Amino acid sequence: MPAKNDPSDLIRRVRKGDHAAASRALSLVVDEDAAAEALSKEFFKSAGTVQKLGVCGPPGAGKSTLTGRLISRYRKLGLTVGVLMVDPSSSLSGGAFLGDRLRIMEHATDPGVFIRSLASRGMVGGLTHAIFGAVHVLEALGCGKIVVETVGTGQDEVDIASVADTVVYVTTPAMGDEIQAMKAGAMEVGDVFVVNKADLAGGDKAVADLKGALGLGRSAGQAPRAWEPPVAATSALTGAGVEELGRLLDAHWEHLKASGEGRERLKRQHATELQFWIHRHVLRRALERVDGKSLDELLAHKTDPASLGRRLLKA
Amino acid sequence: MPAKNDPSDLIRRVRKGDHAAASRALSLVVDEDAAAEALSKEFFKSAGTVQKLGVCGPPGAGKSTLTGRLISRYRKLGLTVGVLMVDPSSSLSGGAFLGDRLRIMEHATDPGVFIRSLASRGMVGGLTHAIFGAVHVLEALGCGKIVVETVGTGQDEVDIASVADTVVYVTTPAMGDEIQAMKAGAMEVGDVFVVNKADLAGGDKAVADLKGALGLGRSAGQAPRAWEPPVAATSALTGAGVEELGRLLDAHWEHLKASGEGRERLKRQHATELQFWIHRHVLRRALERVDGKSLDELLAHKTDPASLGRRLLKA
Numbered sequence: 105m106p107a108k109n110d111p112s113d114l115i116r117r118v119r120k121g122d123h124a125a126a127s128r129a130l131s132l133v134v135d136e137d138a139a140a141e142a143l144s145k146e147f148f149k150s151a152g153t154v155q156k157l158g159v160c161g162p163p164g165a166g167k168s169t170l171t172g173r174l175i176s177r178y179r180k181l182g183l184t185v186g187v188l189m190v191d192p193s194s195s196l197s198g199g200a201f202l203g204d205r206l207r208i209m210e211h212a213t214d215p216g217v218f219i220r221s222l223a224s225r226g227m228v229g230g231l232t233h234a235i236f237g238a239v240h241v242l243e244a245l246g247c248g249k250i251v252v253e254t255v256g257t258g259q260d261e262v263d264i265a266s267v268a269d270t271v272v273y274v275t276t277p278a279m280g281d282e283i284q285a286m287k288a289g290a291m292e293v294g295d296v297f298v299v300n301k302a303d304l305a306g307g308d309k310a311v312a313d314l315k316g317a318l319g320l321g322r323s324a325g326q327a328p329r330a331w332e333p334p335v336a337a338t339s340a341l342t343g344a345g346v347e348e349l350g351r352l353l354d355a356h357w358e359h360l361k362a363s364g365e366g367r368e369r370l371k372r373q374h375a376t377e378l379q380f381w382i383h384r385h386v387l388r389r390a391l392e393r394v395d396g397k398s399l400d401e402l403l404a405h406k407t408d409p410a411s412l413g414r415r416l417l418k419a
Numbered sequence: 420m421p422a423k424n425d426p427s428d429l430i431r432r433v434r435k436g437d438h439a440a441a442s443r444a445l446s447l448v449v450d451e452d453a454a455a456e457a458l459s460k461e462f463f464k465s466a467g468t469v470q471k472l473g474v475c476g477p478p479g480a481g482k483s484t485l486t487g488r489l490i491s492r493y494r495k496l497g498l499t500v501g502v503l504m505v506d507p508s509s510s511l512s513g514g515a516f517l518g519d520r521l522r523i524m525e526h527a528t529d530p531g532v533f534i535r536s537l538a539s540r541g542m543v544g545g546l547t548h549a550i551f552g553a554v555h556v557l558e559a560l561g562c563g564k565i566v567v568e569t570v571g572t573g574q575d576e577v578d579i580a581s582v583a584d585t586v587v588y589v590t591t592p593a594m595g596d597e598i599q600a601m602k603a604g605a606m607e608v609g610d611v612f613v614v615n616k617a618d619l620a621g622g623d624k625a626v627a628d629l630k631g632a633l634g635l636g637r638s639a640g641q642a643p644r645a646w647e648p649p650v651a652a653t654s655a656l657t658g659a660g661v662e663e664l665g666r667l668l669d670a671h672w673e674h675l676k677a678s679g680e681g682r683e684r685l686k687r688q689h690a691t692e693l694q695f696w697i698h699r700h701v702l703r704r705a706l707e708r709v710d711g712k713s714l715d716e717l718l719a720h721k722t723d724p725a726s727l728g729r730r731l732l733k734a
Contacts, residue, residue: 408463
């Protein structure tokens, strides 16, 4: 019987759909264990086969409850689902997300659903790098749909857009002002927009405002798009509008496949993953050479970052 | 007469306090013009001499109005001020910040104030990299105080903390819920907290909640700190509380110098700047070697990011 940490055995078990193995592989990949590269290399082979949904939007928009609803829908359709809950803020903020976590965990006992959360270690690109690796594990596990949920506003969305095929931006009627400020950034990456809690006061107005803003975004010099991002109105709590949202997500996936845009996006995703790999690999090597002495030289202005950087890279 | 783009001439003019020269140097550094490295190398020599304030917090908190008030205060104290307005979201969202911009621009005609805005190009670490370079130009220009203002929640704050000596986290009574979710991340990096628009309903409660949360943060296993982040209540609109805030910022700067923490932070700032330099330098070199062919190999899964990355770095 092969050792528990024999990569080839672990890979075999993941491909067979073994959640325990996937959980272990995911930890190894995310923590960049010594075995990680061999694993990632294997798992990458199943990359880009299924739709990756990126669910983002401000805290409190109900993303997790909505994700829970989408999981139920996919399960009814006979699909297995892999979910990554990404916490871009510090480990300390775990508490803030616990409520959401609990709501989604009702699916944790379903053998057709694999849920794992990732917390940023605040490293440059650390989170996105980890997401790529984790997604490939879920792909190798054979998930029929993959959902990456992240609290995202501004730059975070750029990250999710570089990982997901379909970016779902979730907001609520109550978040009008916040969205005013975030809108432009969000609008560039959103493929499907959701006004959740649409049964609250101002729901219809929020939908109309968002549609109007999406129109403005275009008139502001953007080329007409083959896919015009639709706005769905949902109530994750009651489930209202979730089926329509699900159909929009399916439609976008069909669009990606039919138009060739999906292949272009996958290409961009791989390019980004490559960039992050190079970044982390080289940075790690270079940083191993950064000692207190060189930092003291910087402090004393005996050298500058560029000169020291070159020296470290040459070494 | 030396050519306008002669680095040494430009450097001389910046050191003399020439705003036009600083503006040009800043563009060169941020856009990484060919001359940029020579300039950065020179400007780095004046790094770490004056207090760098990082003003962050959610959109609509009134950061720019508050920054405007702080500028007035510093000017009254006879200090020149350099301000970088950082827009972490896409160029498109410029509109969302225009209102704030206008409010601060009243100082633009003051020869003792240098204001420049930076927009992210959505590159990994691109913004933080640019901020470091820009800050060194302001330091070389001889600014007595430097303010880096950024819309920040979650990860962005980690960036501002790696650039600024004193992180000022601005919120409002109206942003209770949002702050609930952001609090932990913000609390880790904030040195001084501000409840702006404190004259609005719930102002006192917001101050109390924030103080309570800061207390909780510590009891949650944090070591007692030499500097306990205070909470200031301001109304940037009326100017109420701004002088007290200013004194807290001065006190933190004194604390940094007296405790040696300032030197530690500067060391971390330099280390981060070095990391970003290595990151961008190596990434650029590596990406020059990424062609459509290698990306197609990834798409076809003939290779994987790690293997391709190694190949590109060896080449």
